[in-house]
Amino acid sequence: MENMVYFTKSIRLSNHEKREEAALRGNIDFTRGGITGQLILFSIPIILGELFQNLYNSVDSLVVGNFVGSHALAAVSVCSTLSNLLIGFFTGMSIGASVVVSRVFGGGNHEELSSSIRVSFTFSVVLGMGLSVLGILLTPQLVRLSAAPPEVYAEAVVYLRIYLAGLMFTVIYNIGAGILRAVGDSRHPFLILLVSCCINIVLDLLFVVRLPLGVAGVGIATVISQCVSVLLVCRRIFRYDRSFRLAFGELARRRGIIADVTGIGMPSGLQSALISFSNLFVWRYIGGFGPAAMAGVGVAQRLDKFVSMPCKSFGLTITTFVSQNTGAGNHARARRGIQSCLLLGLGVTWGLGFLVYRFAVPCVSLFNSDPQVVEIGVAMMRTIVPLYFFLSIREVYLGVLRGYGNTRIPMLLSLIGMVGLRQVFLAVSMRLRPSLFNIYICYPLAWGTTAAMIAAYYLLTRRRYEPDGQNV
DSSP, X not given: OTTOOOHHHHTTSOHHHHHHHXXXXXXXXXXXXXXXXXXXXXXHHHHHHHHHHHHHHHHHHHHHHHHTOHHHHHHHHHHHHHHHHHHHHHHHHHHHHHHHHHHHHHHTOHHHHHHHHHHHHHHHHHHHHHHHHHHHHTHHHHHHHTTOOHHHHHHHHHHHHHHHHTHHHHHHHHHHHHHHHHTTOOHHHHHHHHHHHHHHHHHHHIIIIISOOHHHHHHHHHHHHHHHHHHHHHHHHHHHOTTOSOOHHHHHHTHHHHHHHHHHHHHHHHHHHHHHHHHHHHHHHHHTTOHHHHHHHHXXXXXXXXXXXXXXXXXXXXXXXXXXXXXXXXXXXXXXXXXXXXXXXXXXXXXXXXXXHHTHHHHHHTTOOOHHHHHHHHHHHHHHGGGHHHHHHHHHHHHHHHHXXXXXXXXXXXXXXXXXXXXXXXXXXXXXXXXXXXXXXXXXXXXXXXXXHHHHHHHHHHHHHOOOOOOO
């Protein structure tokens, strides 16, 4: 492709020429141009990518719920909380790589950029392989933590063990996608997910409908599709940078890059993982209401992930926006982007939430037609959807602070609100008056508390990150 210019060639160009070349590649350079339009263009592929990434487990639930049974659906729903724990951790780690690479890209040092890409990616391979093995060994203990009922325990272990066998592919893909977004390319991570999700759907139907593999079939389909996504993301990064390769020898020499990636990414990853881990204890309460409640709440959580996609996507977008402009010393432009991103996140989330609230019954019925499952799923969605604006505020300000490289205090504030407060609320309310409504309301209660704390922290400390500047 004539417009494709590799990073290695870009070393010889001036900063202005480098940005011209980035524009020719179809990447978005956040350090110049119209802010709102760039935020929308960059976030759309992320939203669509989140959509298709969520479809992995959602398609699993659709297939087993309709072709295997409610017990299989409950087993996959239990595992979804466990898989979200792991995915959340590695998505957080990918933010570390994205911030590090974004800053170097904004500063225009392309030799350092190539090295940062190689080291970050190689580190993800080592991390993914080690944690995948560990996860497989600990599968029974992880399922027990969720207090899965005896009738779904065996299927949950089978599904989760297969899923964890492909965990390293999830790690590598997320880091690779973070690298691509850091250099302004949010389109190809989406296209890669589109391809892998289509493969997952086809294989789900093949392994469950045509071959009677049950929950094992949907697990195998997910692992194969994740492997394909890794191959495609590696191919894309290599198209940008011919020096891209696994560089185990550089891991020791460039420990500073790994320290930066883990220093920024680890708190974000731990935050997501610990919040998901706390959900395991929420599932212990849900399990007391029986398999129908587990299936209904599981379906509502699937829908919740779709409605919350714009919030999280705008959070990822503002992280890249702030990181690039910080690297370029363009602080006034970063401030303008934060305001625009917050308004966009609120508007899109409210619009999508209205649709899900209005059509909650058919949305839940897609997953399972059992009247009790539908009733519980609809009740939960109609409780939490009107309060999604709290989630939007939380995600955007988290993204801003991550873009500035501050992840430790936001992690602590998130854990206080999303873990501590929620667990205390459930422990008290379920003792006083056990009810599924307590499960429903604990989520927006945690969102609102966390959003208030993080927004207040940002407003009190923003001058530390945003010195006055004239660049726009």
